[in-house]
Amino acid sequence: MSITAVVKKNTYFDSVSLMRISTQANTIEGIEQAFVAMGTEMNKAVLDNLNLLDDQLRAAGTGDLMMVVVPAPGLDGGQFIGQIEQLLTAKAPTGDSDIVYKTIAGAKEAIPEANFAVIAVNGAFAASEARKALNGGLNVMLFSDNVSVEDEISLKQLAHDKGLLMMGPDCGTAIINNVGLAFSNNVRPGYIGVVAASGTGSQEVSVQIHALGAGISQLIGTGGRDLSAEVGGIMMIDGIRMLAADPDTKVITLVSKPPAPETEAKVLEEIAKAGKPVVVYFIGGDEEAVAKAGGHFAASSFSAAAQAVALLDGGSPAETNIDAERIAAVRANAQEGQQYIRGLFCGGTLADESMYALLADDHQVYSNMGKDPAFRLGPNDQSREHSFLDFGEDEFTNGRPHPMIDPSLRAQRVAAEAEDPSVLAIVMDFVLGYGAHEDPVGATIPYIKQAKETAAAQGRELEIIGYVLGTDADAPSRQAQIKQLLDAGVTVTASSTATGQTIRALAAKEN
Amino acid sequence: MTQKDAGAIRVVSADGVWLDDAHKPRRLVVDSIYHRAINLQDEQGELFTFAARALDDAPRTARLDVHDFTTWPIHPGQYLNMTRGQTLGEQLPMLDWSAARRRPRRIPAVAQASSEVLERAASVLCRALEQRPLGGAAKPSPGDTSIAAHFARSMYQAADALHLAVINRDSARLQQAFDAAIGLGPGSTPSLDDFLTGILLVASHSDSSMHFMVDQLRGYLRRHPAKTTSVSRAMLTAALNADFSTTLVRVANALVSSGAENETDFWINAALGIGHSSGSDILTGLLAGLEMEQELRGYLCLSQQW
Incomplete structure (x- = not known):
């Protein structure tokens, strides 16, 4: 058996690429066998047992890469070395194991x-x-x-x-075949499939499903415009069909900001055909229409997760808890006129859910999200009364990274809001995920401390409410982020829904 | 030196070996470069690692707030002179260590579990590894003469040899098994080294019935420093000191705790995600460790009765 061997000095590849290169090389026409491995003594011993160890391979060190080619009879193995080297260099021109294709x-x-x-x-x-x-x-x-x-x-x-x-x-969030993409969180695999037209909404539902002990089969993002009248929910409808056909998906959960009514109707028609339980969380959605279509209406992101888990396990849906004692204390300690909530969010759906919690009690809320120009806040406008800003909206992200990647702009706003004596509480989300900032809480803590000091110097107590969207398997872990917040005197909520309920209770009008 | 530099890369967390000798100037040579890790060796041959933020805390590792190292102008064999916080080398970024979290040292508690718990843990792990053969290669058929089949056969033989040597508490056989196992497998942490690391998740604890193998392996590695890759040698050396990456400790402890089953599944899946077959090879070693620990406890119990 003729062989050709090549040793590449001091070249490291991880096992993924070496295995793949061996497999790819074995498919090259004219190659009977090819093997690529590090030059350890034992690897050389195996090649020696096969009489494949020539002097060059014998001299290979543990940091060297050995390439062995056994060509088909009558062919020269040397002619294939270039092709195998191409596989190596195409993958890693600097000795790196990842691939860069143009x-x-x-x-x-x-x-x-x-x-x-x-x-x-x-x-x-x-x-x-x-x-x-x-x-x-x-x-x-x-x-x-x-x-x-x-x-x-x-x-x-x-x-x-x-x-x-x-x-x-x-589309910023998806989990396909247990691979998390973009901003998704490290949640456990399971049997609940999600189709979502909202990035942070789907993150929130997936982490709450994880927190309740279940897992995700697939998380299909559609992009935020999918449920508009123009696009007509093409991807959401296809997503529902895919999950309906997926044997690992036992329950389907749909998530979206308010859809166009005609698109909502088309999507609801589809859930009736799914043949599996479908939970529908469309902010501002029509409960009656969902029930009529055979779906399970969720009024909040937590309810969506809890219902999906209950449908899977056969139990009763879990409920949210808020810290009533803390809320009472904050209200009791408030100075006269100190009554407004300022929401500073990086997750659009989280901002929506909190804002809707206040709107449900007929509060006037100024924001950069609502459509009514009378209550519209621009990026440079000063907040007034109850104000909510989604820092992920285009006016804040033009020319700069999304606040989930760079939280600095929002962090500075915390300090500014603290100057206003009418502010009772500032509420913020901290979104973890694969593509998110390494330590969003750590980057904001100095501003939170400064805000609390500013208020204290003026004789006020400023309540800061923080919600960490993530799991303990995210890096950094949810627990580690929560600990930093608690150490800085922040009140931490357990879900986006609980955050909304907390600020609703804080802002409740006195009878 | 600990002052924050505006253009510096933040060190997210670091092992004590980085932080404790913060002021000590280091002359390091680049050993190997991966997508998300750079291994550096000091003049004593000790390995240090820079890891990207997405990796978990691990022995001798500093995690930097970077996604990867693809743009770093660095090559194996290059020398770097550094003091903590000072430049690593020409054209390389400064590091900001001011907020680096110290890596907490977590010890796997497998060896302290009762035999019943070990049995249950082994059964859970066995199910999870059903479709994951050692080295990613199923046991080859007797007639298969391919190179890959020879490697697979050698790996299974070496694993069997390790198993027999440990349960017989036979020092001579153990040395032969180390000869056959260490450095075997294609990747930069060869499969049998991963397998041994898994065994050490149990054996490295002083309460383990297999703890006798720790000194023997330590001595073996000292006598045969070139038996395996530098990365793998560093992994084994840390494992001998019961020092593992966070994910490995979490999976080991989840298996023997009374926590939720899905939590255990979660950490098993996380460990299986390490490398191509490294994670499953380590867990296969852990499974072997759990079974050998039970076998040896039975043996010790019987020998005391006799």
């Missing part, structure tokens, strides 16, 4: 078994790249925003025709 086509060619593309390029090029990926048979998660609604419709239609996922544009 085009989707190049990646697909090098990894023919790939079936998924995450696209995060400038919005001007995003639709074209997504179209290439779909035409190449790849499911797509399109992180980019600034894609026209016409392009979104045509991409989703193309994906629908090909039986592929087209998640996005502006």
Whole structure:
């Protein structure tokens, strides 16, 4: 048996790439066998037993990479070394184990078994790249925003025709086959499938499902515009069908900000055909219509998670708790006129859920989210009365990272809000996840301390309420973030829903 | 030195070996570079690691607030002169250590569990590993003469040899088993080294009936420093001191705690995600460790009765 061996000095690859390179090399026509391994004594001993150890391999050290090729009879193994080296260099020009491809086509060619593309390029090029990926048979998660609604419709239609996922544009959260993408959290695998037109909404529902002891089968993001009248819920409807056909999904949960009524009706028609329990959490959704379609209406993100878990386990849905004693103390210690809530959020759905909690009691709320111009707050406007800002909205993210990645802009606002003597409490979310900031609480604590000191110097107590969206398996862990908040005197809530209930109780009008 | 530099990369957490000798100048040579880790060796051959923030806390590791190291202009064999907080080398970023959290040292408590608990833990782990053969390679059929089949066969033989040597408490056989096992497997932490690390999740505790193997393995590694890769040697050395990454301790302790089953599943899945087959090889070693611990307890109990 003729062999060709090559030793690459001081070249490290992790086991993923070495295994893959061996497998890929074995598929090259003309190669009978190929093996790539580090030059340890034992690996050399195995090759020696097979009479494959030549002098060059014998001299390899533990930090060297050995490549062994057994060509088909009559062929020279040397002619394949270039191809195997190409596999190595294509993966890691600097000795690194990850792959950098310049085009989707190049990646697909090098990894023919790939079936998924995450696209995060400038919005001007995003639709074209997504179209290439779909035409190449790849499911797509399109992180980019600034894609026209016409392009979104045509991409989703193309994906629908090909039986592929087209998640996005502006899709920041998905968990596909237990792989968390973009901002998703480290939640346990399980039997609840989620289709969501809201990034942080789906994060919240998934972490609450995790907290209640269950897990996620798939989390399909649709992009925030999917349930608009124009797009018509193409991806959400396809997502429901995919989860209905998925044997690992026992319960389906839908999450969205307020949908267009005609799209909501189409989606509800689909849940009736799913053949599995479907929980529907559409903020401001129609309870009666959901019930009529055979769905389970959830009035809050926690209720969505709790109902899904109860439907899976056959128990009663869990309920939220709030710290009534603490709320009473805050209200008791408030100075005259100190009565307003200021919400500073990085998660859109979390901001919505808290704001809706106040609106439910007929409070006037100023924000950058509501549609009524009379209550509209711009990014540079001073807050007034109850005010809520979603720092993830375009006016705050143009030219700078999302607050989940860079919390500094929001952190500075904490200190500014503390100057206003009418502020009773500031409420904030801290969103953990794979792509999120390493330590969002740590980056904000100095401003929280400063805010509390400012208020104290003026004879007020300023309540800061924090909610950490994440799990203990996230990095950093939820518990570690909570501890930092508690140490800084922040009141910590257990869910987005509990946060809304807490501020609703704090702001409750006296009879 | 601990002052924060505006352009510096934040160190998120670090092992005591980084933090305790903070002021000591270090001359380090780049040993190996991965996507999310850089291994550095000092003049005594000790390995230190920079890891990206997404990795978990681990022995001798400083986690930096970076996604990966792909853009670092660095190559194996390059020398770096550094003092904590000062520059690592030309064109390399400064590090800000001012808020680095000290890595908490967690000890796996498997060896302290009762035999019934060990049995239950082994059964849970056995189910989780059903479809995950050692080294990612199923036992080959007798007629398979491929290189991969030879490697797989050698790995199973080495694992069997380790098992027999430990349960017989046979020092000579143990040395032979180390000869056959250490450094075997294609990756930078060869599969049998991962397997041994899993066994050490049990054996490294002084209460373990297998603790006798710790000194023997320590001595073996000292006598054969070039038997395996530097990364793997560092992993084994730390494991001998009962020092493991957070995920490994969490999975070991979850298995023997009375916590929720899904919590155990969660940590098993997290450990299985380590490397290509490293996680499952370590857990296979842990499973072997759990079973050997039970076997040896029975043996010790019987030998005392006799």
